[in-house]
Amino acid sequence: MAKKELVRTLGLTEILMLGIGGTMGAGVFVLTGHAAGMVGPAVILVFLLAAIQSLPNALSYAELASTFPVAGGGYAYISKAMNGVLPFIVGWVSWFSSLVYSALAAVGAAYSLKLFLPFLPVRLTALVLIALFAGNSIRGSEEAGRTQVILAGVLLASLAAFVAASFVFPGGFSWAEFYKDSGFFIHEGFLNNMAQIFKTLTLVNVLFVGYEVIATTAEEAKNPGRNIPIATVGAILICAIVYCAITFAALGVISAKQLGISTTPLSDAAARLGPWGAPAMGAAGLIATLTSLNTAMISSARVALALSRDGYLPDFLSRIHPRLKTPVPAILLTGALIIAAAMSGDEVFLGYVSNFGYMFVVFFTNVSVILLRRKFPDTERPFRTPWYPVLPILGCLGIVVVEVFTAHNALYVGFGLIAVGLVVYQLRRPVERAVTLTAQTVEAARREILVSVANPMTAESLMKLAVILGQAREKVTLAALSVIPTPSATPLDLAQDTLDSQQNGSKELLKRVADYAHEEGVPVRTLLRASRGVSSGILGVVEARGTVGLVLMGWRGQLSTTRVSGSVVKDIVHGAPCDVAVLRDQGFMEADLDRVLVPTGGGPHACLALRLAWDIVRASGGTLTLTRIFPEPEDVCEVELDVLHQMVEDELGHVPEEIHFRLKCRESVSDGILEEATESEGDYDLIVIGASEEWFLRDLLFGSIPDQVANNVSCSVLMVRRYEPAPVSWFRRAMKRVGVSS
Numbered sequence: 175m176a177k178k179e180l181v182r183t184l185g186l187t188e189i190l191m192l193g194i195g196g197t198m199g200a201g202v203f204v205l206t207g208h209a210a211g212m213v214g215p216a217v218i219l220v221f222l223l224a225a226i227q228s229l230p231n232a233l234s235y236a237e238l239a240s241t242f243p244v245a246g247g248g249y250a251y252i253s254k255a256m257n258g259v260l261p262f263i264v265g266w267v268s269w270f271s272s273l274v275y276s277a278l279a280a281v282g283a284a285y286s287l288k289l290f291l292p293f294l295p296v297r298l299t300a301l302v303l304i305a306l307f308a309g310n311s312i313r314g315s316e317e318a319g320r321t322q323v324i325l326a327g328v329l330l331a332s333l334a335a336f337v338a339a340s341f342v343f344p345g346g347f348s349w350a351e352f353y354k355d356s357g358f359f360i361h362e363g364f365l366n367n368m369a370q371i372f373k374t375l376t377l378v379n380v381l382f383v384g385y386e387v388i389a390t391t392a393e394e395a396k397n398p399g400r401n402i403p404i405a406t407v408g409a410i411l412i413c414a415i416v417y418c419a420i421t422f423a424a425l426g427v428i429s430a431k432q433l434g435i436s437t438t439p440l441s442d443a444a445a446r447l448g449p450w451g452a453p454a455m456g457a458a459g460l461i462a463t464l465t466s467l468n469t470a471m472i473s474s475a476r477v478a479l480a481l482s483r484d485g486y487l488p489d490f491l492s493r494i495h496p497r498l499k500t501p502v503p504a505i506l507l508t509g510a511l512i513i514a515a516a517m518s519g520d521e522v523f524l525g526y527v528s529n530f531g532y533m534f535v536v537f538f539t540n541v542s543v544i545l546l547r548r549k550f551p552d553t554e555r556p557f558r559t560p561w562y563p564v565l566p567i568l569g570c571l572g573i574v575v576v577e578v579f580t581a582h583n584a585l586y587v588g589f590g591l592i593a594v595g596l597v598v599y600q601l602r603r604p605v606e607r608a609v610t611l612t613a614q615t616v617e618a619a620r621r622e623i624l625v626s627v628a629n630p631m632t633a634e635s636l637m638k639l640a641v642i643l644g645q646a647r648e649k650v651t652l653a654a655l656s657v658i659p660t661p662s663a664t665p666l667d668l669a670q671d672t673l674d675s676q677q678n679g680s681k682e683l684l685k686r687v688a689d690y691a692h693e694e695g696v697p698v699r700t701l702l703r704a705s706r707g708v709s710s711g712i713l714g715v716v717e718a719r720g721t722v723g724l725v726l727m728g729w730r731g732q733l734s735t736t737r738v739s740g741s742v743v744k745d746i747v748h749g750a751p752c753d754v755a756v757l758r759d760q761g762f763m764e765a766d767l768d769r770v771l772v773p774t775g776g777g778p779h780a781c782l783a784l785r786l787a788w789d790i791v792r793a794s795g796g797t798l799t800l801t802r803i804f805p806e807p808e809d810v811c812e813v814e815l816d817v818l819h820q821m822v823e824d825e826l827g828h829v830p831e832e833i834h835f836r837l838k839c840r841e842s843v844s845d846g847i848l849e850e851a852t853e854s855e856g857d858y859d860l861i862v863i864g865a866s867e868e869w870f871l872r873d874l875l876f877g878s879i880p881d882q883v884a885n886n887v888s889c890s891v892l893m894v895r896r897y898e899p900a901p902v903s904w905f906r907r908a909m910k911r912v913g914v915s916s
Contacts, residue, residue: 184394186401191326192391192472193384193409195465198329198416202440202462205378206421211434212374214360215352216367217421220374225414227375227576228382230569231536232410233559234543235385236403240556241546243398246480247390247473248539253484255545259599264538265481266595267588268386271531272474273508275380277515278528279466280304286463289441289456300516307467308509311475312495312502325465332458333420336444340423343447347426354429376576381417383532384409386539390473399556471508478504486602493824530577530588537573540566621647622721625654626712626746627683632728635762637687637698639790639892640726642767644696646789652698653722654687656680657711660704669704709745716750724753733758733881735873744875747865747895753782755894756875762890765859767794772862773801773847773883774821779864779876781825782896787862791832796859801836803846844882851887858889865895 184192210217238251246253249265277300284299310321340346359367385406392398424433424443433439441459444451479501482491495502543559543566559565577585625640627633637654644650658680660669673680684700691698705711716722727743738744747754772787774780784800791798800822802814814837822829840846851858863884866877875881876893884891 182394182396182398184391185396186405187323188320189388189391189395189401189405190408191322191465192469193388193405194330194412195322195326195384195387195469198326198381198384198413198462198465202333202381202417202420205381206417206424207433207436207439209374209378210421210425210430210439212377213367213370214430215358215425216360216371217374217378217425217430218418220371220378221381221414221417221421223371224375224378224382225410225417227569227572228379228385228410229407230559230565230572231540232382232385232406234540234566234569235389235536236406236557237543237555237559238539238546239385239389239392239402239406240399241553243392243395243402244480245390245393245476247386247392247477248535248542249477250389250480251542251546252538253480255542255549259596260538261484262481262486262599263592263595264535265477265484265486266598267531267591268535269474269477269481269508270511270591271528271535272386272390272470272477273511274515274531275528276304276467276470276474276508276512279463279470280512280516283460283463283467285438286441286456286460289438289452289459297517301513303464303467304471304509304512304516307464307471308505308512310468311471311505312500313498322465322468325461325468329458329462329465330416332454332461333416336440336455336458337419337423339447339451340427340443345427345446345448347423349426351429352426354431360430372576372578378417379576380528380532382410382413383536384413384469386532386535387469387473390476393476403557471505471512474512475501475505475508478508486599527587530585531591533573533577534588534592537570540569540573621650621723622719623650623652623724623726624712624716624719624722625652625687626725626727627654627656627680627687628708628742629728629730630683632730632757632759633683633687634690635759635890636726636728636757637690638763639757640698641691641694641696642793643724643786643789644691645694646793651721652691652696653701653719654684654691654698655701655703655712655715656684657703657705657708657715659708659711660706662706666704666706673702673704708742709749712742712746713749716752722752724755725750727754727756729756729758729875729884733875733885738875738881739873744872747875748870748872750897752897753894754897755786755892758884758891758893760888760890762860765890766796767791767859768796769858770796770798770860770862771801771851771858772798773803773843773850774818774864775802775843775866775879776817776821777864777867778896778898779866779869779894781821781864782894783862783864783892784822784825786892786894787860788826788830788833790860790862796832798833799836799858800833801838801847801850803838803840803843803850805839805841805843844879847879847883848886851883851889858887860890860892861887862892862894865893869895 209220213220242251242254244250246265247268249261249268252264253261280300280303281296283303284294284296287294287299288296361367361370388402388406388409392402395401420440424440427443427446432442436442438456438459441452441455444455478487478491481487482489482504491501491504491507493501493503544563547562623640623643625636627636640652644652658673660666680702684702688698688700701715703711703715705714712725716725725746727746729743743756747756767790770787770791772783774784787798800818802818804814815835818835819829822833836850838846838850840849851861861883863880866879868874868877876895880893884893
């Protein structure tokens with residue numbers, strides 16, 4: 175399957191705000207107080223040192239992201255530089271560090287909301303916020319970028335207002351409060367102060383990793399050669415200025431000791447400025463943590479996408495939604511893991527863990543600059559790291575020094591994550607083979623096509639269709655079934671013995687269709703069963719055999735509500751635990767099947783229609799026309815054509831030359847399908863159409879559109895319904911309601 179690329183929708187403003195939101199958002203409100211409590215006013219020095227230590231790393235990212243603008247961030251660069259286990263471990267750690275940072279942001283937002291709604295539980299609130307922003311990410315990177323510009327803009331304005339207010343309003347900045355805890359350095363001895371500063375530096379380093387967020391979204395950046403370097407360095411400088419200004423103002427309003435024990439430090443400081451202070455800063459804190467959640471979720475999903483593209487994670491995670499142009503499966507899985515991480519509720523621990531993960535990735539990104547300069551010396555580089563290779567080496571050394579002071583429990587978790595990654599790396603091939611073998615075994619166990627033979631007028635057409643499908647598919651077996659209803663007064667065993675021992679019309683019909691199949695070179699089993707009812711008999715055979723993958727039935731005449739409701743065919747469509755296909759026969763036996771039409775609206779039933787139609791076309795040597803009718807304006811045609819191509823590629827593995835695509839813009843979908851069929855009157859030998867979402871209604875066979883099409887065309891129509899377990903069906907319909915279906 176060809177690799178699907180993301181769409182470049184993010185301009186300089188969006189990229190810069192993603193970097194600022196990824197660095198500033200949650201941390202300035204959640205971690206600033208803890209940092210101040212650890213070192214007092216020296217936290218300002220900590221932020222300056224963190225910015226200086228992060229600048230070489232940011233310059234390395236600027237070079238690599240502008241030269242290789244692909245999704246994945248640091249993982250993408252180390253995987254270009256070398257092969258083997260190390261690139262996977264870097265990607266693995268990068269993915270989980272972004273997950274944990276997203277959880278940190280969600281927990282911080284939940285604490286901010288408690289200022290306004292104290293009764294809200296932190297964990298449940300975080301879960302809801304994660305779900306909401308996962309939905310926003312799914313809707314598109316342009317939508318997420320627009321959201322980020324708004325959130326980050328409001329955040330910067332709010333923080334600037336707080337700094338200004340602290341020097342204007344009564345109860346604001348005072349030097350006495352600033353030095354309340356015994357001066358700029360609050361610990362005894364130079365070495366002790368330096369140790370605490372470096373330990374705090376480890377905690378706040380995560381507040382300067384916006385360059386990693388920018389890099390992971392590089393594939394969606396416009397003019398990456400210019401915009402990414404500007405945004406990368408700009409995010410570091412802006413955040414450093416804002417952090418220093420905020421902590422300076424806050425420490426002059428409320429002491430470092432009080433800030434250190436508060437879960438909402440900046441809100442407590444703002445409360446000293448007036449009754450409006452705490453609510454206003456609480457709202458700003460909520461916006462800040464939401465910006466971090468937005469950016470970290472975007473980043474982590476793109477790393478999962480990159481890992482999947484390279485074969486380290488399952489293939490389905492690299493799927494790009496044809497309409498939304500976002501990696502929907504990667505976002506959904508990432509969102510679920512973020513929820514799991516957020517359940518800890520400990521923002522300090524989450525901060526340490528995410529910092530370890532980010533620094534691990536950044537270390538190897540600096541290494542990648544050196545390796546890629548040597549591996550691709552002639553590659554054009556829109557931006558080059560100055561003072562190469564001194565700055566990348568200094569970046570690596572700075573990370574080593576900082577990580578020495580990381581909290582031990584965070585290091586244990588970090589190294590444990592690396593160990594789990596090594597296990598996953600070693601097991602991924604055996605597990606992949608086991609999953610493939612299991613899937614093949616399950617598929618092989620469901621390779622029987624059960625043909626329900628009842629009406630002599632449709633029996634041979636059904637068997638012709640079954641034979642065609644059997645010829646197109648390997649190792650498929652056919653079974654022809656006739657069910658004889660038996661009165662309740664007659665024991666079923668006796669009725670079955672009678673059927674087996676005597677000649678009857680059903681036996682003759684089964685023999686006739688079996689002879690036809692044998693003449694075509696396809697073996698078939700014949701089954702004659704006595705049952706209380708025809709529907710229960712067919713369903714009983716399906717469940718008892720356990721090998722039936724498709725039930726094939728026939729329908730003669732119109733699909734009226736009175737005929738459909740309570741019919742045997744409807745009972746099977748509604749209740750069979752396998753795929754079901756119903757042929758409305760109008761000359762199918764004589765048709766050459768040179769041209770087959772498949773109208774599609776997407777979804778599993780349409781995919782089954784495509785699969786069966788392709789099997790028919792392969793056997794007959796004909797062509798298949800896949801058409802989509804939509805009420806939107808014509809300017810969406812290109813997008814809808816991409817949707818159709820994606821559907822074919824997903825279902826068949828490639829786009830065959832025998833498949834043609836047609837798009838129509840009509841207010842009524844059914845009218846558009848009928849128009850397509852009547853425009854080519856006499857040309858289409860068969861229409862294969864999937865069930866609509868109404869197939870479960872008792873008075874419709876497969877839904878209003880399939881039923882209407884079957885009633886109003888002159889050629890034969892094959893209506894199909896793909897089996898889905900109830901939870902899967904519910905989840906898919908829920909995703910469709912929020913606009914996440916293809």
